[in-house]
Amino acid sequence: MTARVINFTLNGEAVSTTIEPHRNLVELLQRFDLLGARESCGQGLCGCCTVLVDGVAVSGCLYFGIWVDGKNVSTVEHLDADGTLSNVQQAFIDCGAFQCGFCTPGFVLMTHQLLKEHPDPSDDDIRHYLAGNLCRCGAYPEIIEAVKRAAER
């Protein structure tokens, strides 16, 4: 398939690359050595591949790479770009809100979107926003606590 040139903003920097239309966003990010978005279920259900495109969380496994042309892409790696963890990341650490860590970047990014839209989320808000992120280690009680703690900061 014919590759196309795309230009987009990646974690605050203007970048350009050539990509075939069948490659998804996770593959595209791998080219930039950004590995925090991980393809797991391949169906957009587990949330391990969560990426923010123009500030909205998308499933990187179902989102074609060429679609980010002209857009603003932000990954988990951007959250501590200044060397400081985000409130959400710190709250996840403080509450022990993960075990294996494979799904964690997705939960962290989705929590950022939740708190941006609902700074003081109810339990229902939390469950609603994080319904598309799954954690096989079952760290949900700690995740809920972490989201609440991040909201307090």
Next chain:
Amino acid sequence: MNQVGRDIPRLEVRAKVTGRADYTHHLRLPGMLYGKVFRSTVPHGRIRSVDTEAAKALPGVYRVITGEDIKKLIPEPYYGPAFHDQPILALDKVRHVGEPVAVVLASDPHIAEQGVQLISAEYEELPAVYDEVAAMSPDILVHDVLKPAGTFADLKHLKGRGGTNVALDYHLRRGDVEKAMAGADHVIEHTFKTQQCLHLAFEPFVSVAEPGDNRLTIYTANQSPSFVRIEIARLFGWPENRVRVKVPYLGGGFGGKLYIKLEALVAALAMIVRRPVKIALTMEEQFYMITKHATTFRIKSGVGKDGRLVARTCEVYWNGGAYADIGPRVAQKSGFTAAGPYDIDNVSVDSYEIYTNRTPAGALRGFGVPQLVWAYESHTDLIARQLGIDPVEFRRKNLLRDGRPHASGTVLHDAAIPEVFDAVVARMGWDKPFERGSGTLRRGRGIAIGLKAVISPTTSVAIVNISADGSTTAYTGTVDMGQGSDTAYALIVGEVLGISAEEVRVVHSDTDVTPYDMGTLGSRSLYHMGNAMRLAAEDARAKLRALAVEAGLPEGTNYPPSEVFKKRYGMQAGNVIGSASFVPSYKPPDAQTGQSDNVTPFWMVGGAGVEVEVDTETGRVRILRLVNAVDCGKPINAGVVQAQISGAAIMQLGFTLSEAMHLDGGQVTNASLADYKIPGIGDIPPMESEFVAAEQHSGPFGAKGVGESGTFGVSPAIANAIHDAVGVRLMELPITAEAVLRALRAQSGRPLEDE
């Protein structure tokens, strides 16, 4: 400051929240080829032909490899921890749908995938058997002959046995069951079943092999790197030191990533093409790799007038699938606990590991024990009901206590069964009035308790290295998949050496560097490796003291290590290496009776209590409350323990309420996360987790493993609570709304039609 017992974040937390933690999933090597697997579409058949020509002709395809190509490299290409029964790629026959038949290699995984679509195979289909009880008859044979690995002395007698699907039969006999049963006032019998389900780690199975100069490096998501090295070396006829196995962090394991999974395949492919090869499975392919045993458990108890259990017989049939994997060990090492945490003088257990034409079954968080507890705790509740005794009182009357012999003949020590049970009962407020609901929403509550013995005998070796500046590095073969093992060992080493855990660097799972460990499985690591780590740190401390004496420093004074090294070597130089191995004492059970006075070094206890609300119109079960209590000895890192308990319980909640692999003609019809429902954040009930005050005297600083205990009681506690709420008994997992509704309708004389 004391290190053990602190509640600290795990050492790797920053890497995990920033997305920078290292997983095999991410690994890319120069010149690496991606392999995609062509799989069997039939459950049982002889391979007539495999046509790979079109795949080979696809531009970008590097090579296509079949079982015959593997055989040229490895004349006997069969592997497995208990039996050498599994071919690297199918030879002659396929035994389950999804069995690997060929691999397409390409630099681009999409092209390899396209190549797979172009392969075709013809099979002479054979009749298949899926049910574990049906497979007890030799009408359809999955294997012609049994091929025990020789690793385990007690499996050697099975070599060459044919005409059967029973890979292993295990028997335990204690007392005189027949006589006791005949003399019992009540004899009560039930049959319970569990379903085939799976681990579904979010980092799907992935392995990379990199050939080097006279050696091979394997990077793999695996829980037992030492075993991988031994098994790959055996297959190639090499010494162990030609194989290096490296495991970074694991994106979930749960017992799935044990022994050999993709490692033999990538190793063989890499040796054939002399290039690095990576195989990473999709979520769908995980349904064809390894699963949790479906089981049928017939349990019968004799009870006296006073409510005392006098006899129990257990027949457990384990559906092992097409290849043995570690199933025979599950059938035996968990099988012997099938009578439960009860003090019964007359017990018999017959436990059978059975080949069928399904995806193989192995270890999954509990090593078979959750299937057993499901049956014996459902059964226990039914007995109490039949006898009209409160289920708490009935259990209290019969619970096994420290100092009393278990059915295996081993006297119980440091197993806090009554304490765990009491903790659950207290949290449930069992004596208090309970709101039972009304109309179509009915409430009930249930409890359950399970017992597990850690698998034995197994070995762990640890190294603790103090560098010349006094900084300390610990080397372990334990694989950290989020259970916090690295951190636990840092706490243990810190405790011994009088430094903070955060100062200890833990190096894990690189067989060129880290010493032997049997595997990260069955809640064994904290106890075995923890003991080895403690001894290694003590060894390092003793050697540092000896070095101080050599250096002429007065004995009994506490010089900083860096000064000792400087004094001894004249500059910042040298190091001290402490090492230790740990293998607990063990007595193999008698081959006929299964009796041993030392069958396990420690026992795990887990209890659960639940409150449910059942919608009688829909069968929907809502968990209102889930209480878990365990005995983990004295916790090393309390926060991690809490998360292990609740995480295990949540996983078991999935296996109880929703998860099941559905088969049609041997094909899994729900092989995706869309159709196989695991718990999400909306499914989590209010939970309480507790570890009771206890001590494992032989454990490191009084601790023992806790990764599985939270699973034990969940399933039967839910079934017991449903029975309490609406008076129907579910005999089979999973307990879906449909299953409950069917039971309710059958009870009311208006049964639903079968599908």
